[in-house]
Amino acid sequence: MPEALRLALSQQFQNRFSCGDSTRLQHGRDESVHDPMLPWGVVFAESTEEIASTVALCAEYGVPIIPYGVGSSVEGHVLAPRGGISLDLSGMNRIIAIHHEDGDATVQAGVTRKQLNDALKGSGLFFPIDPGADATLGGMAATRASGTNAVRYGTMRDNVLATTTVLADGRIMKTGGRARKSSAGYDLTRLLVGSEGTLGIMAELTVKLYPIPEAISAAVCTFPDVDAAVQTVIQTIQLGVPVARIELLDTLSLSAINKFSKTTLAEAPTLFFEFHGSPASVKEQAETVQAIAGDLGGANFEWAIRPEDRTRLWQARHDAYFACLQLKPGCRCFPTDVCVPISRLAECIAATNEDIAQVNIPIALFGHVGDGNFHLVVLVDPANEQDMQEAAWISSRVVERAIAMEGTCTGEHGIGLGKRKYLPLEHGEVAVDVMRAIKLALDPQQLLNPGKILPPAGEKN
Structure with a gap:
């Protein structure tokens, strides 16, 4: 690290800037299979302005900068293949505003989904995107996360209305707005959502909120094989049943969950369902799905009506990843x-x-x-x-x-x-060339989370 940059960051952040080995190791690894790649130092930012000043300093000295939330990614997003500064946004955890009448909230990027939903208790609203881990909303937006509720409520792409984003030179840009639709100019918000910190660092986000359903029920159903379970899913979706969640777990997953979570779920291919709506619509949805499943060999329907039972059920599902690691x-x-x-x-x-x-x-x-x-x-x-x-x-x-x-x-x-x-295989070389052009236009020095999505300039996949 350039000594002048180290001194400048030390002076500005004092005990919120660290070059200690343990701190660097924590920020140089995630849940992925990749070997740790450590940054040179870590800045713990607490405001948009602190992000901007850090980015501007890194731009001045040509030093990479890697945004960091809670480190729950599984594709190496927070690793530092070229060293540089890890910018920890977990301290940016203020809920700026909740607009109950409009159904949206503006938060700092370090706010987690559970923190937001805790703040919404008693309001009749909730934030539905649930990737399992208690990730930060900034990280969820950066990776275009989704999760168990996406079949009904969409992904982060559908639920971020606006951002305050720091560009590669330290300028602060506002994108989008609180209106539910707009035809004004390029959709920069959608460009940033899913950009994995390679085009800008989101400091604040405005996200959609939804009314808590009047009635919620969940169910578990086992099947003779995975194909029967999948056919049940296909028929359910094709019939237009507005289920909130449908999750599949195979036999090995259920075995791991039972050992890890001390549950007694049947160890067979299983679907977890959740239904949202009025009491009458929830009953109708559940009966329709149960009939479909029954025709395909589904059995042992177990219902979870009470909130504590549903919570236990979905916690077991969210434990699946860590449960499988214990195998x-x-x-x-x-x-x-x-x-x-x-x-x-x-x-x-x-x-x-x-x-x-x-x-x-x-x-x-x-x-x-x-x-x-x-x-x-x-x-x-x-x-x-x-x-x-x-x-x-x-x-x-x-x-x-x-x-x-x-x-x-x-x-x-x-x-x-x-x-x-896999990007050229999925999108074609022309589309990847356009992505490279966008990256170069917004980050000409290739300093924002380098090596992610697209390789550094001059490097081949």
Whole structure:
């Protein structure tokens, strides 16, 4: 790190700037399989202006800057392949305004989804995007996160109305607004959502809120095989049943959850459902889905009406990732999350299970199948060459299959470091060239989260 930059940051931030090894290690790794890549130092910012001054200093000295929320990404988004400064936004956790009548809230980027929903208690409103981890809203917007509720409420792409963003030279830009629609100019908000910190650093966001449904019920149903469960999902969506959540877990996932969460769920291919609406509509939705499932061999419907039972059920689902890690102690997860059109979901999962049968490493399958998105939790020992080869093979197989089915290489995790090579396959070289042009226009020095989404200038995938 240039000594002048170190002195300037030390003077400005004092004890909120650290070059300590433990702090750098914490900010140089995430939940991904990638080896740690440590920044040179960490700044703990507490305002938009502090982000802007830090970015301006880094631009002056040509030093990379990597935004950091809580480090829950699984594609290497927070790693520092070129060193630089990690900009920790977790201290930017103020809820600036809640507009109950309009159904929106403006928050700093370090506010987490649970923190926002806690602040909304008693208001009759909630923020529905739920990726499982208690991620920051800034990180969720940067990776275009979604989660279990996306089938009804959409993803972060659909729920961010406006941002305050710091550009690569330290200028502060406002994008979007609180109006629910606009035809004014380029949609810069949508450009930033999903840009993974490579085009700007979001300091504040305005997000949509939704009324808490009058009635909510959840159910669990087991199936004789994964295909029957997936066919139930497809028929449910094609019939237009407005379910809020449909989650698939395979037998291995359920076994891991039972051991980890001390639950007693049946260890068979299982769908978790949740229904939102009026009492009458929830009853109608549930009866329709139960009939569909029954025709396809679904059995053992278990209902969760009480809030505490629903919470326990969905906590078990959210525990699935960490539960699966315990299947191979000391392992790392080589994750993949593809998304395909719902009509191709059964075919894609069936072919993927045939591939899984050809490898020796443990692989669990679960996902937000209501919108065609599923995950593989591929458990590897990074020091074991065969593990890594098998994981790379299974990942490439499922990604290339999904793209061939007019799907995507990532439904919600993002590109990060791990999936850059699939962008030309999915979007074509012309689209990738346009992405590069946008990156160069907004970040000519290539300092904002370098190496993510697109490789640094002059580097080939």
